[in-house]
Amino acid sequence: MAASVGCAGSAADTTEGGHKGWLTDFEAAKKLAGARNLPILADFSGSDWCGWCIKLDKEVFSKPVFQAYADANVVLFLADFPSRKAIPAAVQAQNEKLAENYGVRGFPTVLLLDAAGKVLGRTGYQKGGPEAYVKHVKQLLAAAAPKE
Template identity: 40%
Template structure:
């Protein structure tokens, strides 16, 4: 009986947690994304993120990336996240060095959050920086439509 009660109480919490998981597949290597984009004839969305310190990045994730509308549009994109955390335990040292190199090329001003649309050759199609405290995602969806054309 005790095991049954535990199962009844514990199982629903697992379902809730699994539903909250990020369903998007973010790559962390731009060259890999370019190969996939060429093969699948898709544009690349690069997201420059400060995962542990950037409040607008966290709001953008909640309001934009976690939205059903974005998740549908993301099926037509190759997603790349270039994280620039302050804590050293979030990504490996090698990943941090790689991310710095990508930032030097595509986000030298270190703007967060920044979204960049690229073709498979690495040519910039469009970009958008920042996120308003008003939490209006209209401009971000216009940006997505622009790179999907």
């Protein structure tokens, strides 16, 4: 397990807006999620051109309420599709493959995934700020939880 965490710690992260500290290496996100027994919150975003993505970032992801929830409850992963800034070719190829595999058709698309990459929930922009978004994420995760 320690090796998994070590690998995740070396994963690239982005440092803009509310995406500061989000992993950009999907395999590292899955390893960290497995090691911490947490779901992945994956944001498929056009961070520098998509109006709703920018709004979600400014209204939710950049806020301390969301960040505090995320730190303890999810592994954050960003699949970015920028138009004005360059991202490494390997990251771009990874993001395109993930978008295809998960059927992402618009931005923002936010997926909740288990450590194996199975979809637990799908959403996007939700109005109401960080408190409402955290409540929404909790509801999606609760709906996906195994019934006893």
